[in-house]
Amino acid sequence: MLRRAADAQAALARHPRHLLLAALAAGLLAGPSSAVALAAATALVLVTVRETPLVFGTLAALLAGAAVGDARLAALDRSELAPGDVTARVTLLEHPRTRSFNTRVAAAQLRGERVLVKAPARVAWPRVVAPGIIVAIEGRLAALGPHDAHERRRGAHALLVATTIRATGARRGGLLGALDRVRDRSERALAGGLPAPQGALARGMVLGQDSALTDDVREDFRVTGLAHLVAASGANVMLLAALVLAAGAALGLGLSARLWLAIALIAAYVPLAGGGPSIQRAAVMGIAGIVAALAGRPSSRWYALLLAAAVTLAWNPRAAGDAGWQLSFAAVLAMLALVPGLRTRLAATRAPPALADALAVTAAATIGTAPLIALHFERLSLVSLPANLLAAPAVAPVMWLGTIAGALGQIAPALAAPVAALAALPLGYLTWLADAAAAPAFAEVVVPSPGAAGVLAIYAATAAALLAWRRLPRTARRATSGVLALGALGAVAALAAGHGPGHPPKDLTISFLDVGQGDATLIQHGDAAVLVDTGPPGGPVLERLRRAGVRRLDMLVATHDAADHDGATAAVLATMPVGLVLDGEEVTAGGEVRRLAAAHSVRRIASDAGQVIRAGPLQLRVLWPRREPAAPADAEPNDRATVLHVRDGDFDLLLTADAESNVLAGLHLPVVEALKVSHHGSDDPGLPGLLERLRPQVAAIEVGAHNSYGHPTPSTLAALQRAVPVVRRTDRDGTVRITVRDGRMHVSGEEGGG
Structure with missing residues (x-):
């Protein structure tokens, strides 16, 4: 035990940047929400870090994170909006979403502040509504309700219940306005070359906009664990960077120019894809890796992940309460921890390298996110692993063809249509796959929510078991792996055999x-x-x-x-x-x-x-x-x-x-x-x-x-x-x-x- 503690302290001393970033992120996370958590983090630093300069540096980073988090929350919560009747022009920040079949909502900007516009079914929206469109609204400002906690975490200050919504013909200007026009042309390029169902899915996969998906398709993707494909995330950034670097090489650009171009396009892609926590995390990690390449230094994925946590929490300390943020970081953590070992073991079975990589990544992400999915949705997909494995070959073609079509659409829609049409086959395959995988009665099961404390306990126990397993002799590892595999198969079989929910639903x-x-x-x-x-x-x-x-x-x-x-x-x-x-x-x-x-x-x-x-x-x-x-x-x-x-x-x-x-x-x-x-x-x-x-x-x-x-x-x-x-x-x-x-x-x- 003493040797393990000494090894851990030595590892901390070898990676001071990692420790300082982790302390900064912990301060941003704990400071604004809990003085007790901040005190616990301080005690942990004093117990685990031995070198005096590193102790003071870590404590300074921790307290700085808490101070920045408090200041940022004060700025985010500052509002001059008061409840009452209002007639104003607002800028839409997203496509309207349907709630309960008769109400449509959309985030918007009113007098420089974010609000949630809510329009009952009887209120007609203008024919064209998209991010950046300015509309005139008559209605009433009120406090956000209990069902709008997600909007509060996104920075919304009030609820604007509309009685009339009229088009003004105006749009926002500046850099965001220019990006709005790029997005509009990309949407038209994807829609123009594809049938409506495939076009809606392409918009979701390339631009992270799932508003045009039918309820059935959206539900199929959720049940099968494929919903991440229509929410812009790390895969989008990775595939975009790969496409840019390859295209730059084909055009004869030098490595440095290609890397800077990739950074610029990733930075532009974040607002184009909605700017959610998952795409923010992926963008920071991607840019960090590219900057390391520009500096001629080896990149550290752990450092990039910690940097992404610090940046996203500094921008919005409440982001950690968002399920998307949690799932994104949990998936990446699991992949960093599990993929190397899984890939090695799969390679030992003489599995093809591409199959081994896809299976290792999918399995790690599924394992890493399962406790959080149970916490937030009280459901688990039993078909997620095979569905994601079968979907993998079609994802890159859709992303690359869709991106190329969107780029050509900036010049002329006619140029984009043939390229977009090529994506119809993989898009149709993904739609069929989601529908077929969601069909069995056992595709999804209801599970009890473990609660926040339960999730932390599951992750802690899993980490401890993984560390203990790695210290076992090789023969013992093989025997333990067999037992764990049988146990996992038994658990899946028991869940599949269960019929009907046995726990109260969260929704x-x-x-x-x-x-x-x-x-x-x-x-x-x-x-x-x-x-x-x-x-x-x-x-x-x-x-x-x-x-x-x-x-x-x-x-x-x-x-x-x-x-x-x-x-x-x-x-x-x-x-x-x-x-x-x-x-x-x-x-x-x-x-x-x-x-x-x-x-x-x-x-x-x-x-x-x-x-x-x-x-x-x-x-x-x-x-x-x-x-x-x-x-x-x-x-x-x-x-x-x-x-x-x-x-x-x-x-x-x-x-x-x-x-x-x-x-x-x-x-x-x-x-x-x-x-x-x-x-x-x-x-x-x-x-x-x-x-x-x-x-x-x-x-x-x-x-x-x-x-x-x-x-x-x-x-x-x-x-x-x-x-x-x-x-x-x-x-x-x-x-x-x-x-x-x-x-x-x-x-x-x-x-x-x-």
């Missing part, structure tokens, strides 16, 4: 549970969970809740006295803690829900129109029934069923229970993203009119297979198919889930309903 998730002929709708967001109805007696609701990771319900809603809606209420109350019961049974009914709530000491309130109940980020508003005047003893329970409007941020859901148009037509109904169809899809002549008012993008029918009622009826299905883009039913699709992530809905089903 807003609405699950229309497959419980047979009955209703049960689960709404989850983080730790908040609400169950609306429980399905029939003896139904599978408890198993469905277990698979959804529910261990406690904030609220249980019994919409009305009907066995196919409240039949399993007793089982739910007896099995798990419930914070509140919202009881839709009439006083004239048997009062079974009232009795059960009292027996389990659960607070109960009767549903009544106008009530608003919150559970975490979820807001539930009762639209019906009104308890005054009291219903007659012979009132139809379906007509008195509790109708709920559920809202979470920009997402709206209407849960109608068994109340049909004779009830709903008289209510004040919101425009919604999703609808639970009334009464299992029974015949309802007023449904077309309701759909015209509600305008849902998704409709779910909770119904049992081969039921004796004929649900859902042909007339209801016809009305839904005419008015609603996505219609799902639990008898055919199993449990239907809507996941709202990054402002978009993703609808999935568990096959085998019934």
Whole structure:
């Protein structure tokens, strides 16, 4: 142990630049966020660094980083914008993005400050909207909401909710304006020579702009671990530098001129590709390596990585909170640590060098980013490794052909079209690959979030195990490698064999549970969970809740006295803690829900129109029934069923229970993203009119297979198919889930309903 400590101290003394840069980055990271972390870093320096000059230098770098970080945050947070009505010209900083199918948002600059423009569906945008376009907006400035933490990390100061957006015909000038025009010509060059789907993918891969991708393609790339291809990153910078150096050599330029040209183009590429944390990191590392070559010194990838961390954190100390920043650095760290050993072992198997390199890099990046992906997205792709390996041969041709087409497009689009057309084949292959790899049910699995402390523990344990493994004798290494390989295969097999999620989702998730002929709708967001109805007696609701990771319900809603809606209420109350019961049974009914709530000491309130109940980020508003005047003893329970409007941020859901148009037509109904169809899809002549008012993008029918009622009826299905883009039913699709992530809905089903 003492020898290892001495070796570590000697290594620090041999690389003082690395240590000073690491201390600077640590100060930038810890200082603005935690005095405790800064104190811990100081203590670590005092314990691990022995040479007195190096101790003082390291402490100075650490404190300087903290001071710069604090000053930078103060500058970033300085704002003169005040809440209230505003009419102003703003400069768009990005292409508008769609949220929840009815709201579009875009970062913009207002009076020199970054804001997030948000426009509801009823607000029309100008025909041409792109970075650098100046538009006139009337609206209201407000504070950023809880769903806009990502924008706050990017430096946004306020939310601008637009009521009108008008074109001005103006664009920003200066260097950024010139880059805007370069980007526009590049986009037209890529779009002009390719079919629309391939053109959209080319824009994502070459320029980091995925706004034109369809939801299906975007989801396929995410599920298969290929999403990094449409977010400008290190691969883009590496391939750009390789192309520039090769083209410069072909033109007869000297090495120094080629290197300076590569530096200039990499620096210009950062804003062209959106300027995200990942591309910033890659650009700094790339330029550092080229500068080392210009100086005639050997480059150090570890030094370049530390320099990239220091530069990106000095520019924005909050960048470390961005998932893209974390994933980018984790991938590079893993590649620096693991690729040399993996490449050597693969070469020993006589694998072709290109295959060994691709497999080593892909495996290292996959291993390095897995804990962070679990933390941020609570999902892991089981097909990421083979998908990335199969995608590798097509990436460089797309990037090089797209870059050449973009360059020719600065001269004339006609010159660019033939070059862009050559990229159609690799682009089509990548689209097919993502679709095919995402198709298996096991392609992606839900995993529990390890939490920030858990991620740090995983990385620390992995580093310790790697160091210990490297000190083993060669024969012991081989045996250990076999055991680890078998363990990894067993873990992947176990995840693939698992069916359905077993942990609460991080994102807003609405699950229309497959419980047979009955209703049960689960709404989850983080730790908040609400169950609306429980399905029939003896139904599978408890198993469905277990698979959804529910261990406690904030609220249980019994919409009305009907066995196919409240039949399993007793089982739910007896099995798990419930914070509140919202009881839709009439006083004239048997009062079974009232009795059960009292027996389990659960607070109960009767549903009544106008009530608003919150559970975490979820807001539930009762639209019906009104308890005054009291219903007659012979009132139809379906007509008195509790109708709920559920809202979470920009997402709206209407849960109608068994109340049909004779009830709903008289209510004040919101425009919604999703609808639970009334009464299992029974015949309802007023449904077309309701759909015209509600305008849902998704409709779910909770119904049992081969039921004796004929649900859902042909007339209801016809009305839904005419008015609603996505219609799902639990008898055919199993449990239907809507996941709202990054402002978009993703609808999935568990096959085998019934």
